[in-house]
Each structure stands twice: as structure tokens, then as C-alpha cells.
Amino acid sequence: MAPKFGTSGLRGLVTELTDALVGDYTRAFLAACDTGGQVFVGWDLRPSSPRIATAVIAAARAEGIDVVRAGMLPTPALALASMSAGAAAIMVTGSHIPADRNGLKFYLPGGEVSKDDEQAINAALGRPAGARSAALAEGAGIAEAYVARYGAAFGAEALTGLRIGVYEHSSAARDIMRDALARLGAEVVALGRSDVFIPVDTEAVDPATGDLFQTWCEAHGLDVIVSTDGDADRPMVSDATGRIVPGDVLGPITAQALGAGVLCTPVSSNSAVDAMGFDRIRRTRIGSPFVIAAMEAERARDPAAPVVGYEANGGFLLGFAAQGPAGPLAPLMTRDSLLPIIAPLVRARAAGLALADLVASMPGRFTASNRVEGIATETSRAFLEEMTSDPVARAAFFEDEPAEASVDLTDGLRVTFQGGDVVHLRPSGNAPEFRCYAEADDRETAEALVARYLARLSDRLG
Incomplete structure (x- = not known):
């Protein structure tokens, strides 16, 4: 293609x-x-x-x-x-x-x-x-300006006392992450640098990486591990046990830390944000251009609105002049990974909490996601068309779930079942792969839903 x-x-x-x-x-x-x-x-x-x-x-x-x-x-x-x-x-x-x-x-x-x-x-x-x-x-001076942006906003002692592992792999930010975190007072431990490109997907972290994070946390006594995808516009953060904190959890925590009032985020993002006290949540199709369009519409409606955007992959967009603990933070209307790494850690430390405890204080909704690779775009589209247009075929595919409560076709097929569990199916817009997102009242159910329907997608389309 x-x-x-x-x-x-x-x-x-x-x-x-x-x-x-x-x-x-x-x-x-x-x-x-x-x-x-x-x-x-x-x-x-x-x-x-x-x-x-x-x-x-x-x-x-x-x-x-x-x-x-x-x-x-x-x-x-x-x-x-x-x-x-x-x-x-x-x-x-x-x-x-x-x-x-x-x-x-x-x-x-x-x-x-x-x-x-x-x-x-x-x-x-x-x-x-x-x-x-x-x-x-x-x-x-480009890298220095990017690092200095966060040093000036959060201050030299913002992360003092934290021992942070940086999973460097082949991230374009592997040196910048170390520098930025150290400048904020953290003790930084470099991990996993690679001379071979590693395709890290922050929405589809494989079990081997999760096991590696757990091992590193135990071996090095780490409070968190941080990383990014290849071009460093998506964050990856784990707590002290090596458990990944989803991007759509980092996003609203970052928004709260910055005093945002209006949030623009894709339909796939965790609905816990709806119960976190923000003025308005605007849902979009998946992809930063759609999030940016929604943010621009909100800024046109109210130029003074404290508006931000984030995606389920964690990429965060700042649409207003925010105030950090140590100084101002200018808008940056593109996906960023450093801000949603730094802001939740600073917020947790200021509250005297471990990152896991800060995450646990959020409303109790959990998301999971992964993908089946090697699925041709044409195959994905034909399957999705069948699922969206034929309720009988859809019911057969979801035969293990309760009856449908609602169907959302904003981007792909998002089905909410009686009881509140959600399964969202969507072909990737960037590669020959099919993604599955799930949401439930507990982590285990969300992960089980993703595993079940990825297996079913693989059997059907692979």
C-alpha cells in the first residue's frame, strides 16, 4: 500500500x-x-x-x-x-x-x-x-529550550527524593528525559538503552516489557519508570511495582495539576474523567488532529478557557498559559510526553503519595488496550462495516456479553453493554493492525475483555 x-x-x-x-x-x-x-x-x-x-x-x-x-x-x-x-x-x-x-x-x-x-x-x-x-x-539550543521549559515551570526540587528509572530504548528523548528529570531533583537510573530501533507502543505494552519493568523496579529500588514511544510524543509511566499507568489516567491527572477546566479527548479515553469535576469534557475521534480541532473550537468559543487535550496513548496538548509550582508554562498545541510524565509525579510528591496511591484516588474505572498486527486495512474495513451495519452479526461476535446498552460510531465501533462494560473496535489509522479497547469497573475485567476480543479478531481476520 x-x-x-x-x-x-x-x-x-x-x-x-x-x-x-x-x-x-x-x-x-x-x-x-x-x-x-x-x-x-x-x-x-x-x-x-x-x-x-x-x-x-x-x-x-x-x-x-x-x-x-x-x-x-x-x-x-x-x-x-x-x-x-x-x-x-x-x-x-x-x-x-x-x-x-x-x-x-x-x-x-x-x-x-x-x-x-x-x-x-x-x-x-x-x-x-x-x-x-x-x-x-x-x-x-533546541533540546535545551525544551528541557528548560519544564525546569522553569516546576522548579529544581520538584522531584527531589524520587528514584526514577528511564527506559531509554531507542526513544528520541532518551537523553532529554534523563536531563529533564535530574534538573527537577530526581535521582535518575538509566535502563535498557538500545542501538537497534524498538517500536514501543504506549497503548499496547507487551507482557515481557511489564515483567522487565517489575524486575527493574525491584532490582534498583525505583519509585517509577518512565519512557516514551519512538519520537517521544507519547509517555509511558509505571508505578513502583512496574505496573503501567495508562495514558488516559496520566492525562486527567496532568489536567488537574495544571488547573484545566475544559478537556478534549477521544471517545476511547477512560470515562473516569467525567466524574473528576472538570467544567466540560469534549469527546472526539481518535487522533491528535481531531483533538486539536476540538481544542481550537473551545478556544474560539472562549479565548480565556483553560483548555487541554490528551489521548489514550498519553500524548498531552496544552492549550492555555498554565502556572506551574515554580513558574509559568506556555501553551504547546502538539502532543507532548514530558509534561504528562512530570506533572503527575510532581502532584503525587506534593501530596505525599506514591504514584500508585494517586492513581487509586481517581474514580474507579479501568481501561485496557492492545492490537492484532498484520491485518490488511481492507480486511479491517470490511469487518467493521459488517459489525456496524448488522446487529445480528454484532450480537454473534459479542455473544459472551450482556445485551447492548448503546452503540457509539464516532470512531470505529464502541459498544457499551448492560452493566457498564465497554468494548471498542477500531482499525489503526497508521499501520495494518486492528485495535481493541475496553473499559470496566476493575482492571482484570478490562484486560480480559481485550484479550478475549483480540483472540476473536485474530481468529476471524488473521
């Missing part, structure tokens, strides 16, 4: 992301979207990313657009730098998917491109290559 826009950004097989195709999409982006006359280019640690970034840079310069080569860095650090400069950005990353795939994420001077922008980019494909040679500058 040719590269295409998915849930967030352009994705495809590395073999199909040729220099010619990358150049075509770069030219289309520069022609269709406002760039501010300059574009920042960064990349992750996939083996193919430097080559693709070189093609992006060459195409942009040939179009007469000045380029800042930011290097290998987290996506939110790149976005912060480009937005601060009033410039566009292109990040070369496939996020959490395997290294045989890669992609491009596009940023305007105001933040991530919208779905309308993606359509405009597609419509501008096929332009002839330019013949100019615009300026090329090396990015300087």
Missing part, C-alpha cells in the same frame, strides 16, 4: 518512501500550507530517518525555503522550536510502528496540520521540483 495520511501524519513502508516521493510530499506541503518562510527538520532514531530527512531538506531548499536542520530530537521539542520561531516543521518519524515503516509529520507555525491541511497537501502533489538553493542552518 502506498504511503498515506493516517491518524497522525504520513506513514508507509520505508521501501516506498523514496526520495522522489518524500520530495513530492515536501513540495506539496510547502505549496499548500503556511510555512512562515522557514522549515525546521528533525528525525528519530530509525535507520531510515536520516536518509529521508536529507530528501526533505533538499526538496525544501530547492523550493527556496530556508531550512533549519534540527537533528535527532523528540517531536515536541522540534514543534516547540519551530512554533517559537514562527516557522513550519517536518519531523521524520514512524512514531511507534516497526522500523520497516516510517513517515512524516507536518507542522504549521501554529502547530500540527489539520485534516483539511492534509487534503490540501494531497491535492498539491505532483508539482515539479524547484531549482533554487535556499539557506541551511544548524539548529542550536
